[in-house]
């Protein structure tokens with residue numbers, strides 16, 4: 039459907055949000071929230087960041103003011119869509135005491151929030167192409183295997199996806215080499231590209247689904263002229279060209295196989311705090327644990343699923359102890375799964391090159407630099 043392209047002005051952007059709300063979607067979009075861009079309910083375009091960019095490097099994330107009209111120049115935010123679709127905590131079993139006996143209470147409909155009647159119907163506006171690529175990876179885990187994860191499925195099925203192609207890369211981005219950005223390829227309902235040579239900014243809109251076409255036709259935007267389309271595409275190409283980090287993911291399985299005893303693992307383990315920040319900010323890390331909880335007076339209890347991290351000692355706890363007791367073995371497991379073993383499981387790398395794990399690692403450990411050290415290739419970075 040990329041042969042159909044429209045030009046959106048600010049008035050169309052406002053209508054896009056209101057038409058989605060009228061269709062019953064809970065519209066979510068990026069907003070400045072204290073020191074970061076995060077996702078929250080969106081009622082109009084004025085709530086989007088304006089003239090805001092971000093500066094990242096290993097262990098560093100800061101918002102910064104820009105002089106232009108751009109609303110989407112802040113790269114991947116610390117939040118990812120994982121938080122909305124594969125939520126941090128989900129209670130599966132609710133129980134209450136009655137007359138001295140415990141009773142299992144009727145649960146919520148799969149995917150519904152606590153106390154809610156039905157799963158939310160989300161419209162995400164402004165997700166990045168690397169986030170869209172991350173959803174494809176979560177889909178493979180939760181929807182395409184022998185067992186479908188019904189909570190994720192209920193929220194994901196209805197989600198309306200408006201991706202915004204990146205025309206500004208952050209220092210930590212390497213999506214171009216992972217083939218996950220800066221332009222979205224498939225999987226969206228509408229793809230926007232911001233044209234910042236005019237003020238206020240305009241948007242190239244391309245539909246990726248029938249409901250995407252219907253949305254743009256409903257907001258009666260004019261067709262985009264060829265010169266405008268070419269300028270938007272060029273801005274996206276420039277965002278790819280400035281990325282200096284890269285990972286050759288196709289060679290990763292071979293590199294990992296020959297690097298199992300590489301001294302680099304030990305060096306990196308001396309820096310790694312095993313805090314798990316990288317896994318929590320990663321949009322594709324999906325591991326969970328189950329926990330039981332009871333009210334302090336014993337009147338209610340339940341079983342919940344919570345995000346877990348392969349960096350914790352207990353992650354591999356089986357009868358009698360943990361399998362991966364050293365930080366070295368845990369870092370090796372994480373990097374190996376992201377770049378190599380995921381390919382064997384799901385046919386793609388488990389990393390989209392969003393760079394979140396680099397910016398949000400308190401020790402400034404850089405996955406692209408670590409891979410380069412193992413592969414024996416030169417790479418810009420911080421040095422260990």
Ligand code: SF4
Nearest residue numbers: 320389390392393395
């Ligand atoms: S491993 Fe790091 S760069 Fe890759 S998707 Fe996860 S957070 Fe992003």
Ligand code: SF4
Nearest residue numbers: 310311313314316399
């Ligand atoms: S690599 Fe960084 S973010 Fe990940 S566990 Fe180690 S110190 Fe924490």
